[in-house]
Amino acid sequence: MVTYYPRRWVDRSRQVSLIDLAVGEEAMILARIRRTQVRRTQTGKIIVEIDAFDGTGYLHVVFFNQPWRAKQLREGVEAVFFGKLERFRRVTQMSNPVVDLIGDRTGKIVPIYPQSERAGLPSWEIAKLVDDAIGRMGEVFDPVPVQILDRLDMLGRTAAIRAIHNPSTMAEKFAARRRLAFDELLRLQLMLRKSKVEQARSLRGISHDVSPMFGSRIHTSRRNAGLFSEATFDLKEDGQPFLAAEFFASLSFDLTNAQKRALDEIANDMRLPVPMHRLLQGDVGSGKTMVALGMLLMAVQGRYQGALMAPTEVLAEQHWITLSQLLKGFVVPGSRDSGLFEDSERSIRVEMLSGKVPIATRRNILSGLASGAIDIVVGTHALISDGVRFKSLGAVVVDEQHRFGVEQRAALKERSRTGHGLDPDVLVMTATPIPRTAAMTVFGDLDLTVLDEMPPGRTPIVTKWARSSEQYSKVIERIRSEVADGRQAYVVCPLVEGSERVVAKSATDEFERLRNEELNGLRLGLLHGQMSTRDKEAVMEEFRAGRLDVLVATTVIEVGVDVPNATVMVIENADRFGMAQLHQLRGRVGRGAVRSYCYLISRAQPDEANPRLEAIVSSTDGFFLAEKDLELRGEGTIMGSRQKGRSDLRLASVAKDRDLVELAQAVARDIVGDDPDMVKFPTLVRELAAFQNPQESEFIFLS
DSSP states (O other), X not given: OTTSOOSEEEEGGGOOOGGGOOTTOEEEEEEEEEEEEEEEOTTSOEEEEEEEEOSSOEEEEEEESOTTHHXXXXXXXXXXXXXXXXXXXXXXXXXXXXXXXXXXXXXXXXXXOOOBTTXXXXXXXXXXXXXXXXXXXOOOOOOSOHHHHHHHTOOOHHHHHHHHHSOSSHHHHHHHHHHHHHHHHHHHHHHHHHHHHHHHHHOXXXXXXXXXXXXXXXXXXXXXTTTOOGXXXXXXXXOOOHXXXXXXXXXXXXXXHHHHHHHHHHHHHHTSSSOOEEEEEEOTTSOHHHHHHHHHHHHHTTTOEEEEEOSSHHHHHHHHHHHHHHTTTOEEOOOTTSOGGGOSOEEOOEEEEOTTSOHHHHHHHHHHHHHTOOSEEEESGXXXXXXXXXXXXXXXXXXXXXGSOHHHHHHHHHHHHHHHSOBOEEEEEESSXXXXXXXXXXXXXXXXXXEOOOOTTOOOEEEEEEOSXXXXXXXXXXXXXXXXXXXXXXXXXSBSSOOSSOOSOBHHHHHHHHHHTTTTTSOEEEEOTTSOHHHHHHHHHHHHTTOOSEEEEOGGGSSSOOOTTEEEEEETTGGGSOHHHHHHHHTTSOOSSSOEEEEEEOOOOTTOOOHHHHHHHHOOOHHHHHHHHHHHHOOOOSSXXXXXXXXXXXXXXXXXXXXXXXXXXXXXXXXXXXXXXXXXXHHHHHHHHHHOOHHHHHHHHHO
16 A cells, blocks of 8 residues: 555645636646536547636536546536646637546645546545555665665655655655655666676677777777676777678768767677677668668678568568668678688678568578578568577677567577577667667666767658648648659558458558549559568569559558658558657658658547647657657556556656666666675665566566
């Protein structure tokens, strides 16, 4: 009960009367319900309307798609409404405000607990139970040493628990929350740090014969700070990634400074005999593929193999085509210490392995991987299937890492050990920018590289939300206009086929409708995940070659598809997609110098808000959108293989507690040092044992 924390606190000293408020102000209003009404719109959406009186005036409150509010806010109930005051049709109102039922609770600051209508447990009943528990609580075990608490100016745990439930001032509440949220984040960072130190001690990596290409030499990897010094290793100081350098020198364009910095960081890590674990994040179109290819070439020049794993066949095929074309004419250097018949140079061999590769081709590829004849393999989940064995895997790239489970990434590393017994260097990439605090929390001390520059020549994408028939007609006009100018368009639908249970556009139905109606006369193609590999390849080749004007597809094109001539992206039922997906889909256009357009199709009432779509319209900055998405969705489950769902942080917020995340990480680094057993901190060892279960331990080690 004592860790069932309030979700909000109502400071009655800061209540404002309606008569004192102006339109546009955000405020908290305590009022009694006078009337509740439910109505249904023409599109089937439910609207609950409330009239409330605070003693000085009436407030009209509107809730969209929250039918349960009618039961919660019955006539006579007293509630606190928190939101922005609006003026609509000459009436003062709030739309979808935060609501707290306070019952007969008194006091200057009233805690509001998560309540259950279904169980019949309102906030004030829970408060009585909590008060009773706190009265019998006594002193609480506090594992954090006093000297650390003094240094951080933090409350003791017992005082913090009492103050979080019954603060005498808001300042006291903030101090209590800071301490208890810090405890949650410290436990998490200690587990991650312990795991990192244990892995650094036990894993054996490859010391590649490479040095930075662009002059950014880092003498000690940040990942190993406090564990190793440069002198610990027998490094090859004269090494050069000459194969990668030769490749980049052959390009007709220059790398961005961010790409050069990333490649040097990777080269510095690959020199160390400790497996690299680096997260590369960059917005859509920032050039991650070039960085990944540079890493693979650094491995290949030493006669090691490289693997690039992608989540979909379409993306894997795109990478395979790109790498095959770019590496045409390049050779694997002869090995100085190999056998007589392996010493000569040969062309770099790049192959693709997916679940739909013909059996004969698959056998040939598996044989080539086992013998070392294949230098780089691009594939889907098929790379971690039974029968896949590498002779000498030295570098692994996992693209769109959030689309793979922790166990799948670990399985690919396990496959690699069968050849030489060493762990490969691993680079995980994402075009879905991760907020810095989330990266620090989920990935712990994983090295982080950010591509924060875009290649020159990119034109910003114009994004609009089409919510009416008139606006949709303009979208169709834009498609026809762009096609008439020799360009192409995408139309993305959330479903492959129509469903009676789901009211959403399907790609097959929309393809037929557009072909026969609005886009009649244009050349349309259809692409979705249930098609055969051969059919998907044929459609994509037609679109790339410009023989199709419009591609109607599902989210199978979400990542990796690169057709610079495509300038229009239309996303049907955009409200059914997450912000990361919408941003990724938008990134399929705007890949050339011509202005591009993204249209979000979602029917809505003129006054109906959708924070996700509004955010996508307002910005094309993936890092801003990632922070906004985290703010709107919450952190989800930080620990455990589910990787989504309700947050297991009760008070701490990865989105809002950036300073605490950084503080907890620094304290964890000091406490663990180079001793994963934390012998000097037995109370914290007991704390972790109480909160961490074996499944979570295994998850952290895998990740």
